[in-house]
């Protein structure tokens with residue numbers, strides 16, 4: 562349910578900030594509120610049924626019963642939050658920061674700024690389930706010594722036994738997350754062990770294959786028993802395992818390459834007093850989609866195709882390009898590592914950056930031309946840029 566995610570900088574959409582724990586912002590996805598309302602509704606509906614009620618708890622469908630059910634879900638998500646905090650604090654002990662923790666109906670996500678080294682990933686991943694085992698054992702001890710222990714078969718029935726159920730939920734949370742279904746915690750631990758021997762790319766590929774095989778089993782099980790949450794988790798594991806493999810492959814491809822090797826060197830530059838109409842002509846006449854905009858000797862911004870189209874719609878073809886150009890473009894150096902450069906661009910939500918040699922505009926870098934660069938490289942048989950590698954870390958050193 563809970564998982565680690567390598568940070569992008571955009572924060573989750575449709576989420577609310579609820580609190581800051583140990584300096585980490587905690588956000589909640591709005592669908593979690595829907596989940597609470599849904600459970601309240603189910604409980605409310607239960608009041609209409611004529612089923613005999615043998616327990617000592619509140620009458621099904623009554624206000625106390627609804628409150629108890631909602632409270633249980635809240636308690637469950639508090640334990641999920643503790644799980645994520647476990648990851649975050651373990652990461653912090655290795656100097657890896659956590660950008661935020663977000664709670665979704667299917668579990669929590671701690672967005673870490675990198676995963677630490679391969680070795681550290683093992684312990685960071687283990688920390689989450691360990692917290693749930695600790696909470697479960699603490700509840701077990703309290704129940705045992707307070708004499709409120711109830712037999713297992715009673716425990717699983719009804720919402721009456723709040724803390725025993727919460728204890729079981731914690732053990733289930735820990736067990737489920739420890740399954741070797743990459744990218745869930747157990748799968749990350751497996752990847753860590755594999756990557757030490759086989760390298761990050763092979764290790765990730767094998768862990769992801771196991772993860773996807775398990776995801777198919779989860780999915781089938783979810784279908785058979787009609788559990789949509791399980792079905793959803795299966796889908797989530799399957800897709801994100803595939804994504805992680807792709808990320809590792811492209812990171813590995815980029816290792817050792819510099820911006821200078823991949824950048825576009827021949828391109829048109831717009832003057833700040835050129836009109837949007839002129840820019841549109843250039844867009845049609847060339848392959849270029851994005852145009853640096855100069856104001857005299859210096860570059861003042863960049864006009865992307867989206868900016869151009871928006872500018873034309875808002876201001877018409879006679880307006881100056883300067884008004885529609887974006888000034889917050891990403892500046893790169895030809896010697897920057899390619900992987901880090903792309904990471905910076907995506908972190909700022911840009912798919913194009915300008916490359917400067919000192920103050921002189923030397924090139925442009927776009928997602929598309931980086932893609933082409935690697936296609937050409939692959940066709941030629943890959944050779945690294947001279948004077949490598951800018952990232953300068955051992956394979957599997959992590960972000």
Ligand SMILES: [Zn+2]
Pocket residue numbers: 563564565644648686689690738746
């Ligand atoms: Zn976890």
